Amino acid sequence: MEQMSPKERLYATLYRQEVDRIPVAQPLQTGTVELMESCGAFWPAVHSDPELMATLAYEAHAKIGFESVRVPFDVNVESEALGCILDYEKGSRKGLDIQPSVKTAPISNLEGLEATPDPDPHTTGRMPVVLEAIRLLRKRLPAEIPILSAVVGPFMVAGQIRGVDPFMRELMREPDFVTKVVEKAFRACLAYAQAQVEAGSDVVVIVDASASPDLISPAQFDAFAKPYTKDLSAGVSVPTILHICGRTKPSLAHMAECANGVSIDSLVPMREAREIVGERWRFVAT
Amino acid sequence: MGSGGLLQQLVEAVVVGNGAAAESLAAGALAEGAGAYQIIEEALIPAMNIVSGKYDRKEYYLPQMLISSDAFYAAFNKVKGGLSSEQAKGKGKVVIGVVEGDIHDIGKNLVKTVLEANGFICVDMGRDVPIEDYLDAVAEQTPDLLMLSTLMTPTMLSMKRTLDGLVEDGLRDSVMVAVGGGPISEEFRKKIGADFYGDNEKMALAWANETVNGKVA
Structure with missing residues (x-):
């Protein structure tokens, strides 16, 4: 028999307490074309309009029955606030089914990095759009349905604002510069994540796609990604889930140290993940 | 030093991703009389096979692979003009x-x-x-x-x-x-x-x- 509300169940899972059953919360974005059609809120307009963003997020709860909602629907809110120019109309359907991506990265050297202002989450770029969408959802949703909000991990944001190609090379050639770029990204991510919580987010999902062992070595993850992700997670007052794409098996134990929960994709068999994370096991979603 | 020693050093330069060294070693090997085709066959291909093997064994990840590729191209671009039209x-x-x-x-x-x-x-x-x-x-x-x-x-x-x-x-x-x-x-x-x-x-x-x-x- 069900005794817990969806939010209690998710929190209990992330804090490793007893649950009455497995929570059906979705830490990743839920923007399918079918949901856009059923609620009338379409990409790419959704990305820049709090009303549309809240409407599409709500639809995943209302239509699919996820016991959660999740905003935003792309991974470039932070990088855009730090100066990236985005392309919102990718592909033949003009951004309807493809997330916005970085057209030009703003940082090319240390001077440029130092000249870049730290974003204010309440005024810079689309950060205020996401915050307002969280507030709207908080008003519209039953209190027991958790709001999950995503913040991109500092390592991934650093790659976005420097450009992934040069960034990956500088990881080898100019590690001090890389550290400074990640630190810059970290400050932006932390302020933004804290503002999400203030706006009403119940769980912060840290998405760090480029910190995948498909790309960087475990040693590089330890040096350039993990400390910042860990601090970001510790810097917010709600539980966190860390999502990293790809074949994350080699990093799972380290990922588990960074957040309350770990999210993996279908390339990692659940049983193997559980064996690795073991006692530190908290929450795994695919 | 003969071109053989230079070619061995060129292999190492590509494997560790030292582009400047790879370029000057390729130039040095040409100056010592090695042919473009020989440099590619005896140094650049073996070097990239080593790099690819390290990548498969997870000794190398993308960043290491990228700087080795850069070193490969630095040397390759130096010598490729010397290929015969048939080789090219x-x-x-x-x-x-x-x-x-x-x-x-x-x-x-x-x-x-x-x-x-x-x-x-x-x-x-x-x-x-x-x-x-x-x-x-x-x-x-x-x-x-x-x-x-x-x-x-x-x-x-x-x-x-x-x-x-x-x-x-x-x-x-x-x-x-x-x-x-x-x-x-x-x-x-x-x-x-x-x-x-x-x-x-x-x-x-x-x-x-x-x-x-x-x-x-």
Whole structure:
């Protein structure tokens, strides 16, 4: 028999307490074309309009029955606030089914990095759009349905604002510069994540796609990604889930140290993940 | 020092990703009388095979792979002008790119580097390439092989459309087509009518070698 509300169940899972059953919360974005059609809120307009963003997020709860909602629907809110120019109309359907991506990265050297202002989450770029969408959802949703909000991990944001190609090379050639770029990204991510919580987010999902062992070595993850992700997670007052794409098996134990929960994709068999994370096991979603 | 010692140092420079050293060692080997073809055969190909092996064994990750590729190209560009016109044609011509809508080009770049290191001439279309551009490239460049990559599920459709476009334009029989990338499978390859599916750069190279050898025979 069900005794817990969806939010209690998710929190209990992330804090490793007893649950009455497995929570059906979705830490990743839920923007399918079918949901856009059923609620009338379409990409790419959704990305820049709090009303549309809240409407599409709500639809995943209302239509699919996820016991959660999740905003935003792309991974470039932070990088855009730090100066990236985005392309919102990718592909033949003009951004309807493809997330916005970085057209030009703003940082090319240390001077440029130092000249870049730290974003204010309440005024810079689309950060205020996401915050307002969280507030709207908080008003519209039953209190027991958790709001999950995503913040991109500092390592991934650093790659976005420097450009992934040069960034990956500088990881080898100019590690001090890389550290400074990640630190810059970290400050932006932390302020933004804290503002999400203030706006009403119940769980912060840290998405760090480029910190995948498909790309960087475990040693590089330890040096350039993990400390910042860990601090970001510790810097917010709600539980966190860390999502990293790809074949994350080699990093799972380290990922588990960074957040309350770990999210993996279908390339990692659940049983193997559980064996690795073991006692530190908290929450795994695919 | 003879060119043999320089070639050994060149192998090491590429493996550790020292581009400046690779370039000057390649120049030094040329000055010592080594031929362009010899430098490629005896230093650059073995070096990239070592790098590719380290990558497969997870001793190297993308950042190490990238700086080794840079060092390879620094040396390769220094010597390739010295290839005879017959040698410069390489083993075969490959048009390679990431399909429309997808900007993930890491896997594609890896395959391209390994193919070039092994004597294929690659026409790199880049990433997020419109279908028409592939059709034009196949018509104009008359490659032996076309290699398409995508990392994302939604853009698998672009891959199918590119194959459909080749059929519609009557180009399909002129070129062998390989597909690859995270969500791609043998089943999907069959469904869209491509000739080969590969999961990594070694499989791509083996297929490319077999295919052009088969053509010659």
